[in-house]
Amino acid sequence: MIEAIKVYLSLLKERLLSMAKYICKSLRFVTPYLILLYLYRYGFTKNAIVVVTCIPLIVWVTTSVIDIYLNIKGYGSKFPVPDERFTENAGDGEIRVRNDRIQEMILYVYKVENWLIDKGFMV
16 A cells, blocks of 8 residues: 555656646646736836835746656656766676666656657657
């Protein structure tokens, strides 16, 4: 039961990380239109100056921090790079992967495939 919960939580985390990229893009796209809507509705008042200057800055800083985090985790716009090599040369010409790194290697290949699909290099 506990293992099932751990698997579910890891899948949920992966899904949220992959969705965060699209949420950031949506926020960056919608923010100028929301500010224009605010200015149209309330006009140029003292509050409007605060809204026009602070809200875009807050959105920009927040989405930039999220982008940096996503790039570190391998879900951003940069190509995902592993922390260390997965393969090692045994010396006799045979290439090996340690058993404890196989799951991590599969997740890395998944991230690379998602990056290639997002960039249009793979269908």
